[in-house]
Amino acid sequence: MELILVNIIDGLVTGLLLFMLSAGLTLIFSMMGVLNFAHASFYMLGAYFAYQISIALGFWMGLLIAPIIVGVLGAGVERYGLRRVHQYGHVPELIFTFGLALLIEELVQFIWGKNQMPFNIPEVLNYTAFSVAGNSIPAYKIFMIFISVGIFMGLLYVLTKTRVGMIIQAALSYPRTVESLGHNVPLIFMGVFGVGTALAGVAGVIAGPVLGTFPGMAFVLGSIVFVTIVIGGLGSLWGALVASLLIGWLTTFAKSYNLAMSDIFNAIGISTPENMDDNIFRDLWTVTSPQIADILPYILMVMILIFRPAGLLGKRES
Amino acid sequence: MSNQLTTDPSKSAQRMRAGSMTMTLMPWILAAGALMLMPFIFTSSSALTIMNQMWITVIFALAYNMLLGQGGMLSFGHAVYAGVGGFACMHIMNASDFFASFPLPVLPVFGGIFGAGLAMIVGSFSTRSAGTVFAMISLGVGELIAASSVIIVAFFGGEEGISGDRTYAMPFFGNEFLQQINVYYLTSFWVLLSAALMYLWSRTPVGRMANAVRDNPERAEFLGYSARWVRYYSFVASGFFAGIAGGLFAINYEIVTEENLNTASSGVILLVTFLGGVGFFFGPIIGAIVFTLVQTVLSLQTELWAFYAGSLFLATVMFFPGGLAGLLMMHVPVFKLGKAKLLIEPYFKTLLPAAIGILGLCALVEMTFHFRHATKGDNEMTLFWTTFDSHTVLPWLIALAVTAVGLAIAKRTAPALKEAWSDANSAGEVS
């Protein structure tokens, strides 16, 4: 029973972290129609920049400065890269971001080398907040939850309550009209791209110390972010939140409990075959839920795309 | 109506067709000749291995372009079909009685059948729409199958894959395919056959409609064609040829592993195809050749090969969305107009300094890398056949100067090139 509570907290942390990435990605998508393959690369850059800054100025300055640098870089990528490719259509845009992701990984290796960086939790937060049945919940995880919830609230406030937010929402649906009203739509696009990537940067800073800062960190997370926004519904912020939490909990619980395929088969009345070695399905019988935990989101995505192509909370079919 | 059928224009069209018949056959004859002669130029078996790799990539890239270029479907998991074809062939290789009943050159057909079979299953739900939905399903299915490759050991052999021995097949005219050269000709035969079949496919009704559906699926529907089924047939055909590539891989390396179907391989084939150019049939062929050379040959020269490959790719997407083939084909009108001469001098003046400048830039990158990562005391490095000390100022100054001067000259002369380019093109349109 206590384990369930612990898993709920762990899943929440994973889900919220995922949300910080998917929020920016879905915002960028709904605005420009571009699935940014390099989004997780900006997350990685956030972690690396923060590590570099934290050596000189400490973790907190890293948390403050690194996302800004990432956001500026992101805006630059939009201004000098994407905008240029935009004229050729969506597929080249997607492929551009794909190439960018490869290049950023190479660049990171070029600058920082291939090893994992010793980027650690700040001392202030390096204690156990509380324990549930022998399982400690580190204070840092609580801190992660607060940061992500804070960012979500801030984002929601800006998008729904401020003038800038109104313009952005309008530019999402009617770019021409907004442009003719005298707003600089390309500037808005650049801004949204910058903010979206900066959000990914924040996620990178706070995830770097716990999930590791290494050149493969973008690849590990990259495609799962897509999966999240596809499941949630492309362009839907709430959808991204729901899908992030869903994936967070789904994978956490799948890993925490050893549910074997043979149990399921037995439960529905198929008995385990006598001689496993000769059975061509032997591997299927021994599959356990932790083994497939990380591919569950993909299964979910394919199912969703088949039966509800617009996603959980999405309105449009792209 | 009937009298209209004998009007002059259609007659001239017929004549054109007859003329284009030999025109279209020419490249194939040339290609066959080149394939035959290559082993006499590059005799070592490693060169043969690299060329085999190239031809396999050519087939795979062409198959991929049936989707991306001709059908407008962006797939992030196409390696799966090649991989499954390869695994199927490997299992057949290991089923010794059955394998011994037919000669080795037939084996890739089975790879094709299994590739197409998997494509039939996946395509039944993924081809309902193109665009993002298709791309995401391909990504999801790709990840699923790649992940299950380490779980389902019985078929995929886990992380070390499965291996076999190609020489147990029925001897083919006394040939047991012991040597690399035998395999080279087998691969060459298949690359020619597959490329020809894929070319012909693009000339069939369903191939033509694939283009139509790519450009305007709705209009195609109002012409009696279901966009979904057109996509489905393209998808299955693409899976078939990808499977053939996988089968050839199995024959060449006698081992297939998880890397044959993981997402990295799927990404690479996208890169290869786009680099070569999706708009032209021969684009992926160029892409496959260039990329294989970069991967196997450049990687022996520098650890940073992936960095250069990535930069090249990004530059292609940004500046030449038509890929290398598009770059080549840009010149066709110029040649047709007989104005190619106009371009020689500006090209010389701009591209040569630009190339030198870029090489200078590469030198700077390499020197930085060496300076940062080389071992202590090992200050010497060799670049462009020159050995020097990377910890002294002079080489840096030289590299910087070369880069700056090269790029500056290129920038100065670029407007003249632009002008010459428009001259060479536009003048023709007037005449």
Add this chain to the structure above:
Amino acid sequence: MSVPALELTGLTKSFGHAKIIRGIDLSIGKAERHAIIGPNGAGKSTLFNLITARFAPTKGTVKLHGEDVIGLQPYQINRKGLSRSFQITNIFPAMTVFENVRCALLWSQGYKYSFWNLVNNSRRLTEGADAILDQINLLERRNLPAGTLSYAEQRALEIGITIAGGADVIMLDEPTAGMSHSETDYITDLIMKVTEGKTLIMVEHDMGVVFGLADRISVLVYGEIIATGKPADVRADPKVQEAYLGAALEAEH
């Protein structure tokens, strides 16, 4: 009387709460040229889209040659002999003019999804496509990418694609929209020529074209047909005059 080419009964379409088409009954005979007119926003294009299965109707039936076609896909309806053009030019811009027409011929010549035939080798295809090009006066533009044609030429090509499949019911959605006078005359003549002996249903704003071409006219206002009949009768109908002019005046305000 024989079975009508197209018969609509109680056709209704709502988007959310908005009723766009409010129960239409219409019967169009074989080889009839029928025009649908009405003010902007009357639902003309929606009606077209309902008939051709671009949208599914909320209620009602559509019968093509007496056969119910509700629930079929656009391509299935097309195979039953109904072909349409679009208000916004809808061609394959990257392909050559010739290929555009040839694609339109493939299904009707029975090639289906075959991959054992080569399109270049078929004389019937080439000659058929050239014949259509000749009809629509685009033979000279044969090998140009369709996207590079002038607007009027693209409209002509669109009509060419629409008729190429040999459908006996042709639906044209504002074929002369946005054209100059001379272009309009050219297209009108073209329509006259290519729909000889076929059923034609068209939406059109240009009254000159309508009264020049149509055998019968239906007037659609706010999703309802308020009058159907011979051009002269419709013109004289006071209901039409009032509703049509009234709505037109309203639209201008």
Add this chain to the structure above:
Amino acid sequence: MKKFMKLSAVSALSLVIGASAAFAENIKIAFIDPLSGPFASTGTNGLHQFEFAVDQMVNDKGGVLGGTNMEIVAFDNKISPKESLIQLQVAIDQGIRYIAQGNSSGVANAITEAVNKHNRRNPDNRVLFLNYAAVDPALTNDKCNFWHFRFDANADIKMDALTDVMVAIDDMKKVYIIGQDYSFGKAVAAAAVKNLSAKRNDVEIVGNELHPIGKVKDFTPYSRKIIASGADAVITGNWGTDMVGLGKSLIESGYDGPIYTYYAAGSGITAALGESAKGRIRLISQGDINPIGSDEARATYTAFKAKHPDGNIDQSRIFNVIGMLAKAIEGAGTADDVVAVAGQLEGMEYDSMWGGKLFMRPQDHQIIQNMNVGVHTNEGIEFDYDNSGFGVLTESTVEMASMDSPTTCEMKRP
């Protein structure tokens, strides 16, 4: 254009193939391991150790066979079996007779099969495969062949030694086994179960599971489960980021027992684990580093650090590979006849500067040596890893581990 392409292809290919023809007199060893990509740091560090070992142990001492130098030729396989086979072909074309590889048993499998086929099909230019780190037991059992020599203890031997040390701890009652979902992870798990149940039947295995390799972002759920099981010890074969992730998350989640592992040193792992894992992680290895095995070893390590300040000698067996190969070549009197060299290697006894005796078992070409179990700490460390102050301190040694262990290998000699 076609001509140009051909021309560039000619020059590119001839560059590769002709590059080494000029120094034909050296005995060349092809080093086929990842030099780019995610595993490049391990590969590069291994290459440095090979290059250093060749210079230090052979060339600076006047070479072998009365003055012939050895040379390492590096090939980047990007840890891909396909690329490895291409590079193997290139190496063979360059006249190289000795192939060294270690990272990934999958690659080793591909290479050993390819070498076996090549040697059968081309008796004129046979090659030897010197496996310095791929530990899949199958390589010296079912898949063994005459051309393959393993200089590292295999997963079974390591687990045998590791469990010898573990069973001596009396209050260890519950053990949790976790590993990556592939052949190596499975081999570790199987060996752990077999050894533990054979040596201490009162030890309960409370968990035995596999997780996807390289795909787990967050190990916390696994840690929760391990803690909930009440395990006193954890055994894992994880390496790379999977090791760091598991180790860190276990400790952060409140697990307070020891973690027994294979690969938790060097390549940034020691630095990343740092203070938090002090005294918690124990690993099985060979070669005495702390305390160092001999003065010669101390001098070697010091010289290596002077040359590669960022490097580690985390694979001291590489020096054994070079030492034993040099000895075998001297014994055979030739470097060209690999059958003769292989004959010398079979059954060779060798005194390693890293302490202890080495024996190349002739029946399966598996090396037998002393195995150490060490602890991750910063106390009593002479040679640290990753310049982090932390290193591995040997706690106990199993002499000539698994000397008489059975093998299913049926060696076919030419």
